[in-house]
Amino acid sequence: MTPQKIAVVGLGGIGGVAAAALQLAGRHDVLACARRPLGTLGFHHPEGMAQVKLRCLTDPTEAAPVDWILLCTKAQDTAAAGAWLESLAGPGTRVAVLQNGLGHAERVRPFLGEAPVVPVIVYYNGERIAPGEVRLRHVPAPDVVVPDDAHGRDFAALFRGSLLSAQQAADFPVLAWRKLLLNIVANPLTALTRQRQRVLRRPDIRALGLALLEEAVAVGRAEGVALAPEEAASVWATLMTFPEEAGTSMYHDTMAGKSLEAEALTGYVVAAGERHAMPTPLNRAMLALLRAASDGNAQAAAARG
Ligand SMILES: NC(=O)c1ccc[n+]([C@@H]2O[C@H](COP(=O)([O-])OP(=O)(O)OC[C@H]3O[C@@H](n4cnc5c(N)ncnc54)[C@H](OP(=O)(O)O)[C@@H]3O)[C@@H](O)[C@H]2O)c1
Incomplete structure (x- = not known):
């Protein structure tokens, strides 16, 4: 897979871990989209701890379209994050929604036009333990699961070589x-x-x-x-x-x-x-x-x- 531009919107437990894991793997260009500036993220994981330097934006008007948006806010904050989705989505952008609950595509659709949406089941435990510090805990399951289709396959490929395991599921x-x-x-x-x-x-x-x-x-x-x-x-x-x-x-x-x-x-x-x-x-x-x-x-x- 060629390096992808990936914007992670919402740098809490789930988004912080996803951004840190992708950046640490070093295969893609990762952008953190947060409400407060974030330089380096302390990433605690089962194999140790890393200080991960992240490129960060706090103003959606400064954002340009990317290949992938990973939406990692709580579901009720989706509309508040809508300006990020509007700025980051262009022709060819795909949007993965790492949120609990169902209705992922319906929640983000008003901000995206026709961009493909990948609903993601998140199993890993991500915790923001202090400002600028997150902890990953694995559970006895893949860290994230996506549908068994072409977009799901490409999403899972983003995490190859990272500390997060992503699997497709037919069911x-x-x-x-x-x-x-x-x-x-x-x-x-x-x-x-x-x-x-x-x-x-x-x-x-x-x-x-x-x-x-x-x-x-x-x-x-x-x-x-x-x-x-x-x-x-x-x-x-x-x-x-x-x-x-x-x-x-x-x-x-x-x-x-x-x-x-x-x-x-x-x-x-x-x-x-x-x-x-x-x-x-x-x-x-x-x-x-x-x-x-x-x-x-x-x-x-x-x-x-
Ligand atoms: N944590 C877990 O272990 C876990 C496991 C499975 C599923 N989930 C699901 O994953 C989703 C994310 O949960 P989480 O635990 O990561 O939540 P969280 O720790 O509360 O993080 C959400 C992040 O979204 C940010 N945010 C909210 N509105 C925003 C906006 N307008 N622009 C930019 N950033 C914005 C918040 O920013 P601020 O820091 O500024 O408040 C916060 O950093 C939820 O649907 C949750 O149910 C979580």
Whole structure:
């Protein structure tokens, strides 16, 4: 593959790790697009630590079209990052969306015209441990998974020789729904109770979680995704393998008083249910609570200035 111009938009846990891994591999021209200047990124990874020098822009009007845009903001910040997408996309640009939830292409389409969009399932754990420092933790899975098509193949090739493994999956829709299912229980239940994943061990929360999953699995099957009848129990069993003391992204955002990734997760299930005239009362209730909590956080942040 010839060297590609790659712009990474959003240099948090996921974007910081992706930019650092690509830059360290040294095969491509990497540009960091952030809200604050960033010179060198401290990159902690399982094999050690590296200081990675990154070219950085903070003003979208200074950006020019690139071969690849890697959008790594939270899903709810997509519109705020729209000016980056508009400046960085030209004829031939492809856009990979490294965000949780579904509906990746629909979220970015208003800013991109016809540019091909690659939805990416992110499995690795990326954490911003301090300003200008990120940590990569692998999980027992490929770090990222993409669809089994030509754009997915080219995206995966970007990471060859880097510390991140990228794989294509023929059953991408099933894997994307499975990730969504994990997220629509672990995230809301920890965020709304303001407790880490230990709360999922409570019998009453387990019953609620399984009921949320049953609703969502039925919607996923109506969408034509080959989810197994025992999918809810199997997702719950996976959740029980996660450490009790682990937080979730939405838990951490709640505790930090930030807006929540509600629409791309629970909101996606509720909207898909509506498309199929399937009631999702429990997920709808969670969505109302998440929206209220998220708006409350945004209002408090605005009041603080
Ligand atoms: N972290 C994980 O381990 C993990 C695992 C799987 C999936 N995911 C998913 O990956 C996505 C990214 O998550 P994350 O954990 O990396 O989030 P994060 O740490 O909060 O990082 C998001 C970054 O986006 C930046 N941003 C927001 N609006 C922007 C804008 N208008 N222009 C430029 N940058 C902007 C933020 O900038 P500031 O620094 O200025 O706030 C922040 O650096 C989410 O969908 C998440 O659910 C995360």
